[in-house]
Amino acid sequence: MKSLSPRLRVIVLIICFGLILPIEVPVAWGQSKSAGSKSRGKTRKKSSSRTTRRGSRSSRKVATTNRPSFDNVISANRAMLTEASEAESASAKIDEGVLRAHVKFLADDLLEGRGPGSRGGMLAAKYIAAQFESLGLEPATADRGYFQQVQMIGSMPDPANKLVVRGGKESEETAEFKFGEEFVGGTDLEQNDIPIIGDIVFVGYGIQSLENKWDDFKGQDLRGKILMIMVNDPPATSSEPNLFGGPALTYYGRWTYKYEQAARIGAAGVLLIHTNESAGYGWSVVRNSWGAERFGLLPDGKTPALRLKAWVTEDVARKIAQMGGYNLDQLRQSAASRNFRPVGLNAKIEMMMKTQVQRMTSPNVVAIYRGIDPTLKNEYVVYSAHWDHLGIRPDQSGDNIYNGAADNATGVAGLLAVAKAYTSLGIKPKRSILFIATTAEEQGLLGAEFYIRNPLVPIAQTAANINLDLMNVHGVTTDITPMGAERSTIGVAIEELAKENQLIISTDAHPEQGFFYRSDHFPFAKAGIPAVNFDPGTKFVGHSDKWAEEQTQDFRRNRYHQPSDEYSPNWNFSGMVQQARLAFQLGLRLANTNEMPQWYKGDEFEGARLKTIGRSQ
Numbered sequence: 001m002k003s004l005s006p007r008l009r010v011i012v013l014i015i016c017f018g019l020i021l022p023i024e025v026p027v028a029w030g031q032s033k034s035a036g037s038k039s040r041g042k043t044r045k046k047s048s049s050r051t052t053r054r055g056s057r058s059s060r061k062v063a064t065t066n067r068p069s070f071d072n073v074i075s076a077n078r079a080m081l082t083e084a085s086e087a088e089s090a091s092a093k094i095d096e097g098v099l100r101a102h103v104k105f106l107a108d109d110l111l112e113g114r115g116p117g118s119r120g121g122m123l124a125a126k127y128i129a130a131q132f133e134s135l136g137l138e139p140a141t142a143d144r145g146y147f148q149q150v151q152m153i154g155s156m157p158d159p160a161n162k163l164v165v166r167g168g169k170e171s172e173e174t175a176e177f178k179f180g181e182e183f184v185g186g187t188d189l190e191q192n193d194i195p196i197i198g199d200i201v202f203v204g205y206g207i208q209s210l211e212n213k214w215d216d217f218k219g220q221d222l223r224g225k226i227l228m229i230m231v232n233d234p235p236a237t238s239s240e241p242n243l244f245g246g247p248a249l250t251y252y253g254r255w256t257y258k259y260e261q262a263a264r265i266g267a268a269g270v271l272l273i274h275t276n277e278s279a280g281y282g283w284s285v286v287r288n289s290w291g292a293e294r295f296g297l298l299p300d301g302k303t304p305a306l307r308l309k310a311w312v313t314e315d316v317a318r319k320i321a322q323m324g325g326y327n328l329d330q331l332r333q334s335a336a337s338r339n340f341r342p343v344g345l346n347a348k349i350e351m352m353m354k355t356q357v358q359r360m361t362s363p364n365v366v367a368i369y370r371g372i373d374p375t376l377k378n379e380y381v382v383y384s385a386h387w388d389h390l391g392i393r394p395d396q397s398g399d400n401i402y403n404g405a406a407d408n409a410t411g412v413a414g415l416l417a418v419a420k421a422y423t424s425l426g427i428k429p430k431r432s433i434l435f436i437a438t439t440a441e442e443q444g445l446l447g448a449e450f451y452i453r454n455p456l457v458p459i460a461q462t463a464a465n466i467n468l469d470l471m472n473v474h475g476v477t478t479d480i481t482p483m484g485a486e487r488s489t490i491g492v493a494i495e496e497l498a499k500e501n502q503l504i505i506s507t508d509a510h511p512e513q514g515f516f517y518r519s520d521h522f523p524f525a526k527a528g529i530p531a532v533n534f535d536p537g538t539k540f541v542g543h544s545d546k547w548a549e550e551q552t553q554d555f556r557r558n559r560y561h562q563p564s565d566e567y568s569p570n571w572n573f574s575g576m577v578q579q580a581r582l583a584f585q586l587g588l589r590l591a592n593t594n595e596m597p598q599w600y601k602g603d604e605f606e607g608a609r610l611k612t613i614g615r616s617q
């Protein structure tokens with residue numbers, strides 16, 4: 001079958017299955033023949049055929065073995081009716097050659113690690129735009145361009161900065177804490193010297209959550225204050241085992257939430273308390289990532305900003321509490337309760353924070369494939385994948401190019417291949433498809449965050465986001481891992497898809513580590529858009545689970561965010577083909593379903609969605 005053209009292959013399949021199911025075939029055949037027609041009537045008919053397809057599933061028998069072959073996994077039970085055969089034939093445009101070519105180019109040394117703001121980064125962005133244009137996708141910006149320019153600032157803290165705390169009723173006691181060793185800090189502001197003066201208030205976990213009925217601020221006016229905050233979310237109790245997701249980490253527990261929430265209520269700054277156990281890593285990790293230049297979005301005047309975003313060691317937090325007349329352990333204990341109220345310490349910060357700030361601009365590459373339903377074409381399914389990686393480190397000897405082949409030349413290749421599949425559909429989808437290759441993901445999801453602050457299509461009309469980051473280079477799997485699928489009705493579509501392709505759905509193995517909050521789908525989720533990170537499967541055909549785990553560990557240890565994340569001619573692209581085809585089919589399904597996906601009740605992002613679509617909680 002491999003040697004046949006995709007279209008021919010579909011026809012052969014239809015004929016083969018037609019012999020088994022003579023009743024359904026005339027319908028399928030008739031619709032298939034009219035596939036070239038793009039009239040509304042035809043697409044309407046298509047959706048009503050869904051029930052037929054589902055109903056017939058049990059009667060469809062495909063030869064199965066314990067280890068299904070690649071073609072079986074991908075195309076089992078397909079090509080029965082128009083929609084399925086359409087999807088199948090367009091899916092076939094996603095092949096190894098396409099994916100390999102994109103990855104090889106994007107991960108080439110010539111692109112110097114695709115750092116945002118660098119020449120290599122621009123080469124990558126222009127390459128992607130050229131691909132979009134050659135596929136005939138519409139440019140998505142208001143002035144009909146493919147580049148949405150993201151403005152960022154990089155700020156480099158002066159290592160001589162000191163955190164100065166004055167304690168006691170008359171501020172008679174002063175302590176100075178050293179940058180790097182005892183605290184690290186940055187800012188949201190585009191300013192070199194920032195005076196920071198403010199009373200310190202301990203606000204426990206610093207959380208305000210409707211669905212958990214939790215509010216650490218209790219309506220107190222905390223404008224201009226410096227908030228001392230614990231990381232993670234409050235522990236579940238025996239009476240409330242699912243409080244804040246039980247053992248899973250919710251977004252309220254992430255340090256990024258703490259900063260955002262503090263800014264929203266008008267605080268001037270934040271001191272996050274680092275403990276090895278709450279972070280899962282030592283102080284050195286905090287010091288390394290905050291001691292160097294950090295990037296953020298250029299303040300836009302409408303998004304709340306913090307003057308000081310700092311981390312302190314546990315010892316420093318203890319000292320500050322004590323200077324302010326309290327015991328840190330007692331404070332933390334009181335924070336585990338709903339009745340907790342902010343505690344104003346008899347202590348304040350007085351310091352000048354010196355930083356070197358510079359601007360940087362780098363584009364999200366954006367394009368639209370227009371749907372055909374008169375109403376639904378104004379709604380969008382978004383595919384995203386970040387094109388950036390860590391660039392080049394001239395000060396480093398040896399290979400200093402961070403090629404980011406797996407992370408994330410693969411995701412961009414997947415995105416481009418999915419776009420190609422859409423453009424080869426005979427019948428366009430009902431909803432429109434927006435493709436975003438984001439910049440500066442490695443700097444803190446900045447491209448995606450910027451997009452959400454400056455959306456090119458209305459957030460309320462954005463149906464779903466499918467994100468591709470780190471695709472499968474190890475071969476075909478018998479499962480998929482759509483991270484976040486269980487949170488929304490996207491999961492229902494995925495279940496259908498998995499069933500039809502004889503795949504099982506694996507779930508996030510480490511929900512306590514909060515991976516859901518660490519790639520570009522997350523800013524979409526936060527804005528209320530149902531989202532999945534379409535991760536590779538974990539059960540590889542012909543390999544044991546142990547082997548799979550070894551591949552993961554090997555990548556984490558020896559390649560992840562290192563110059564050795566390079567393209568290898570030994571990569572097995574068949575799994576990436578499978579993954580990209582499934583991502584395509586999932587989006588197509590979401591684009592053709594009458595209802596937009598919804599969060600399940602009580603999910604932490606449901607509130608944001610209800611707000612944007614104008615329904616209160």
Ligand SMILES: [Zn+2]
Pocket residue numbers: 386407408441469470
């Ligand atoms: Zn990545």
